Amino acid sequence: MKLNRRMVIAGMAGAAFAHGPLRAFATTSAQTGDYAFLSVSDGNLVLPRSFFFDGLPQEELAQALAPFNLPHDQLEPPCNLALLRNKERLVLFDAGSGPAFMPSAGTLLDRLEALGVTPDQVTDVIFTHGHPDHLWGVLDDFDDLVFQEARYHMGQVEWEYWRDPKTVETIGAARTAFAVGAARRLDAIEDRMNHFVDGAEVLPGIMAHASFGHTPGHMSFEVGGDSDALMIGGDAIGNHHLAFARPGWASGSDQDPELGAQTRQRLLDKLAHEQTLLMGFHLPNGGLGRVARDGNTYRFVEADQ
Template sequence: MLDRRCMLAAGAALLLPTGRFPASAQVVARIGADDAGVTVLSDGGFEMPAAMLARDIDIAQVRDAAKVGGPLTTVLNVTCLKRGQDTIVFDCGSGANFLPGTGKLAASLEAAGIAPDSVTHVLFTHLHPDHLWGALDDFDTPLFPNARWLAGAEEVGYWTNPKVYEGLPEDRHAFAAGAQRVLKELGDRLETRTPGQDWAPGVTAFSTAGHTPGHVSFAFNDAQGPVFVLGDALTHPVISFAHPDWRPASDHDPDRAVATRRALLERAVAEKARIIGYHLPGAIGRVEKQGAAYRFVQPA
């Protein structure tokens, strides 16, 4: 088994945290009733270089657009949907072995009054560490013992392919090793699905590939209309909207990710959907057209 300290060191080499980070467990946002709505929970956060927001763009321009003078603080938002007898969690945080400042999901679940054994489904947008590694608790057993675990067949196939390391830069090898370890522990509990299917009652997956090869987002409806849970399809509250053609360093396939962002933004505008972003501060908002680009608008 690959030592976890090695995985942490390799992941940190990519993200270069500075040591300042949001650390409090919390409920980030809610929509609908507590027993029939959405609760967004914090898994903490970390800082990374602003240069990660865009490849091949002058850093001064990136910082000006993002309104940051130094490193960028990114948050981790885990969405929980209660619907009838089902409690559905979208992604499950980074666990205790990713980066300092992360791994707050268990405390946030407790703060929200959501018992892990009440969760019926866990749906993964993709299998990066901050979305997957929290699947296991401190004893390497599934955090949600009674849940069905579902991930995209293409995403699982990519990370479990023995040749995955050949297509990854060395500083991301830990991402693959960690994914393989967690998926092995989940074992037969993990089910694979494809976009276009209902992965849970009333929750449909749709392809938003580019950030990773099999990245998916999820759509469902409530009394106010459509809601999209986007994972990392849109990752910054300004850059992803005002500059969708910029290419974040974290995207596996930058060109495909650009096409995905543009199509997703147009769909969100056309359907007047509320969106929930894993790394968007405040998590929930809407997309509005702004000239040839877009903007992220949050409730007052």
């Protein structure tokens, strides 16, 4: 697979995503199957360390995190959206945070503009899951659809979970706003929605992989095949540190921590064995890289290393 991390848009990427001159913009690009790929930033989240690390064995945690030099108060995970283009389609994976979730996020439209891409050029939006930083960007400040020409795609299990009126009562107080916000936004795109199941070809060359646990119906997506394969992992592998160093540990970001850990270990094993390129929503420097095995643990190798 041809790839280039943090490139200035030109050549392949520029030709693939616009029809005229582009302003310089640092990003991550690759070619997979029939698609040109770019990661596009939606800014970053700001979360307390406790969100990730509360309840874990502190001595072993300190050893696992020592190589990463993480801040001691809060973490600022990036938000990377995948954008694919071929001759027929411009496909966006997830819709970002939009204006209503977190001040540090919601920059997607500015970044698309820098690429010469307008929202009405997006033909398809494929969701990994329904959390705010992945879904809420479908609506703007006036509750109008941002991607007005797009068809939307979400796994059947995930759709049913967020559309179930009981979810707001069972999701827990910390995530109640997630459920209310998801229901409102999914209602707005219901008549444009396509549902799919594990193993389905969502669009030509894009296959769905169930990666449940982070949410009840979280999906990852394999694009291309063989040496050109790319796995768009969403939040199934949620960070570049503990998710790789201790994949079997529970994560506070997962709605089902036990299932999330099982999924994470299975996916890391697959990616390391097959050396499939991984695009992670919250992984660093555009989110593109490979999984290397270190004995019983793993590490994330960024695309240009």
